[in-house]
Amino acid sequence: GLSLPILIDPDRAVTKRYGVYHPFGFDAFRTARPSTFLIGRDGRVHFMYVGERQNDRPGPELILAALRTLDG
Numbered sequence: 001g002l003s004l005p006i007l008i009d010p011d012r013a014v015t016k017r018y019g020v021y022h023p024f025g026f027d028a029f030r031t032a033r034p035s036t037f038l039i040g041r042d043g044r045v046h047f048m049y050v051g052e053r054q055n056d057r058p059g060p061e062l063i064l065a066a067l068r069t070l071d072g
Helices: 013-017 060-071
Strands: 021-025 028-032 035-039 045-050
Touching: 035 060, 045 060
Parallel strands: none
Antiparallel strands: 021 028, 035 045
16 A cells, blocks of 8 residues: 655756766666665655665665654
C-alpha cells in the first residue's frame, strides 16, 4: 500500500543539483550515481544514499527504516 513518486531527470538538472551527476567512469557515461533520497513533506532531505558503483544501492530494509522515521 505504499506509493512514492519517482524522479525522471532527462536533462540531468536535478542530478547535478544534488551532486550525484557522474560525467564518465569505468562503468558509466553521463549518468547519475545510483542514489536514493527520501524528501519529507517539509521539502527537506531526510535520508540520502549515494552509491559508489552502478550496482551499489541501499537494501529495502534500510529504506523502510528511514521511511518509518518520517512517519514519526
